Amino acid sequence: MNQFDVIIIGSGLSGLQCGYILSKEGYNVCIVEQHSQIGGCLQNFTRDGCIFDTGIHYIGGLDEGQSLNRYFKYFGLMDKLNLKRLDEGAFDIINFANDPTDYKFAQGHDNFAETLAEQFPASRKALHDYTDKLREMCNHFPLYNLEYKNLDVSEMNFFSDNAFDYIKAITPDTKLQNVLAGTNPLYAGLPEKTPLYVHALVNNSFIESAYRVVDGSSMIAETMAASILQHGGTIMTNAKVDRFIMENGAISSVELSNKEVLSAKNFISSIHPARTLAMIEEKYLRKAYRERIMNLENTTSNFTLYVVFNQDSFEYLNHNQYYYKKDDVWLTHEDTDKDWPFNFLLITPATSRSDKYADCATIMAYMDITDVKQWENTTIGRRGADYNEFKKQKTEQVLDLVEQRFPGFRKTIKKVYASSPLTYRDYTGTVGGSLYGILKDCNDPLKTLISPKTKIPNLLLTGQNIILHGVLGVTIGSVTTCSELLGLEYLVKKIKNAG
Numbered sequence: 001m002n003q004f005d006v007i008i009i010g011s012g013l014s015g016l017q018c019g020y021i022l023s024k025e026g027y028n029v030c031i032v033e034q035h036s037q038i039g040g041c042l043q044n045f046t047r048d049g050c051i052f053d054t055g056i057h058y059i060g061g062l063d064e065g066q067s068l069n070r071y072f073k074y075f076g077l078m079d080k081l082n083l084k085r086l087d088e089g090a091f092d093i094i095n096f097a098n099d100p101t102d103y104k105f106a107q108g109h110d111n112f113a114e115t116l117a118e119q120f121p122a123s124r125k126a127l128h129d130y131t132d133k134l135r136e137m138c139n140h141f142p143l144y145n146l147e148y149k150n151l152d153v154s155e156m157n158f159f160s161d162n163a164f165d166y167i168k169a170i171t172p173d174t175k176l177q178n179v180l181a182g183t184n185p186l187y188a189g190l191p192e193k194t195p196l197y198v199h200a201l202v203n204n205s206f207i208e209s210a211y212r213v214v215d216g217s218s219m220i221a222e223t224m225a226a227s228i229l230q231h232g233g234t235i236m237t238n239a240k241v242d243r244f245i246m247e248n249g250a251i252s253s254v255e256l257s258n259k260e261v262l263s264a265k266n267f268i269s270s271i272h273p274a275r276t277l278a279m280i281e282e283k284y285l286r287k288a289y290r291e292r293i294m295n296l297e298n299t300t301s302n303f304t305l306y307v308v309f310n311q312d313s314f315e316y317l318n319h320n321q322y323y324y325k326k327d328d329v330w331l332t333h334e335d336t337d338k339d340w341p342f343n344f345l346l347i348t349p350a351t352s353r354s355d356k357y358a359d360c361a362t363i364m365a366y367m368d369i370t371d372v373k374q375w376e377n378t379t380i381g382r383r384g385a386d387y388n389e390f391k392k393q394k395t396e397q398v399l400d401l402v403e404q405r406f407p408g409f410r411k412t413i414k415k416v417y418a419s420s421p422l423t424y425r426d427y428t429g430t431v432g433g434s435l436y437g438i439l440k441d442c443n444d445p446l447k448t449l450i451s452p453k454t455k456i457p458n459l460l461l462t463g464q465n466i467i468l469h470g471v472l473g474v475t476i477g478s479v480t481t482c483s484e485l486l487g488l489e490y491l492v493k494k495i496k497n498a499g
């Protein structure tokens with residue numbers, strides 16, 4: 001039987017970050033990953049020679065002195081990654097049908113406000129107030145600025161601020177309201193629920209600076225994994241954890257699906273909290289706690305196209321392209337089948353091959369798992385002909401919308417592959433194929449903010465569900481989780497000293 005100091009379940013960004021931090025501090029860690037490839041959402045896959053990212057397309061805050069730059073230096077990433085800065089004047093472009101204007105998100109707070117003020121001159125002050133507000137919200141999170149204060153509970157009322165209401169209050173211009181919320185697919189926001197802090201943390205980080213990882217984000221996983229091994233850590237692939245084995249109210253070991261048993265003093269689960277609790281026998285957890293976690297609502301999912309272009313037929317876009325059928329960017333779940341999709345996000349990955357032409361594109365459109373309910377009991381590659389037909393039909397519907405923005409798009413396609421919410425569910429293990437895990441709700445913020453501590457003394461949680469999803473949210477989460485073992489002040493000092 002193996003004896004580790006810490007077993008970490010999942011090798012996505014959070015699992016690797018916790019593995020890195022703890023192994024660097026001398027802990028004997030073991031990361032167990034269900035798939036043959038490490039990385040979770042950091043994984044790439046290749047089709048027809050093109051590299052596709054699965055879950056990390058761009059990263060914010062990587063300029064010198066900015067928050068993720070300091071964290072990435074600590075993780076030994078900054079000098080290893082080949083990064084491509086997105087267009088400074090337009091890292092994101094928001095378009096609406098029947099409106100030829102490109103609404104551009106520019107990098108730098110003043111630049112952001114002034115660029116949009118060209119189209120919305122009457123709202124110049126509101127735009128500057130908006131960027132100030134984003135920064136103010138981020139300052140509520142000490143780890144955003146690498147400070148070691150715990151979150152101040154007396155300031156918790158900001159968790160109840162609603163993003164939709166805030167944006168509506170700062171400008172009467174409904175077009176500008178929709179433009180400011182136009183990167184909604186980055187957090188799958190619901191108008192009645194999404195907190196302002198979610199909108200602020202995500203957007204502020206990209207407004208600071210926005211980059212793509214050239215030739216795929218899996219480089220992040222590979223670099224971190226190599227460091228963990230160098231620190232003496234272990235990474236096991238094809239190692240799916242099926243259940244926790246308990247002894248005297250604490251976890252003694254995990255059982256893998258091949259029945260191998262691995263034991264450790266502490267356990268960190270980076271997978272969805274509901275999936276984590278489902279691996280613990282009912283009698284070890286209070287019913288109320290289990291039910292609260294099990295019944296939390298999750299963010300929606302995506303239908304995604306992976307398009308391989310004919311050679312040199314589609315220009316590389318050094319920005320992310322958001323497109324909406326109507327002047328309403330918020331996810332309302334009211335799409336009928338005929339109207340679907342109401343939006344798309346198109347991204348051309350950066351490659352070392354060409355700056356001029358794109359090899360491929362990823363195109364994402366919201367889709368709820370209920371739309372593929374009839375195949376919920378099937379597994380990857382074995383979902384049947386009717387499922388393939390469904391994907392074909394949905395592919396055409398997405399391409400119809402893409403044609404509106406890029407006339408002639410179909411002619412550039414060499415091949416197109418599609419994935420559905422079931423693909424996300426089966427690859428990442430998120431409930432319902434949810435994109436970003438638990439849906440944060442400003443109406444009941446404490447319910448949807450998950451503590452890394454659990455009712456089991458030697459089990460901690462980490463990953464996108466505890467504080468926030470995305471590279472920034474997950475990084476803050478990993479540091480929060482590891483600080484339970486190392487002490488927050490100590491760990492923050494170590495990270496600061498690395499930069």
Ligand SMILES: Cc1cc2nc3c(=O)[nH]c(=O)nc-3n(C[C@H](O)[C@H](O)[C@H](O)COP(=O)(O)OP(=O)(O)OC[C@H]3O[C@@H](n4cnc5c(N)ncnc54)[C@H](O)[C@@H]3O)c2cc1C
Binds near residue numbers: 010032038039060427
């Ligand atoms: C389509 C999409 C696009 C995105 N784009 C961006 C972006 O551009 N920028 C950005 O900052 N963020 C983006 N995100 C969000 C970001 O990718 C995630 O929030 C983050 O990577 C999640 O990391 P994680 O470690 O929490 O989870 P994951 O990466 O999901 O890792 C969890 C790991 O656990 C493994 N696992 C699950 N169950 C078990 C088990 N029982 N035993 C062993 N292993 C198990 C899984 O296989 C997986 O490898 C995107 C997400 C999606 C889905």
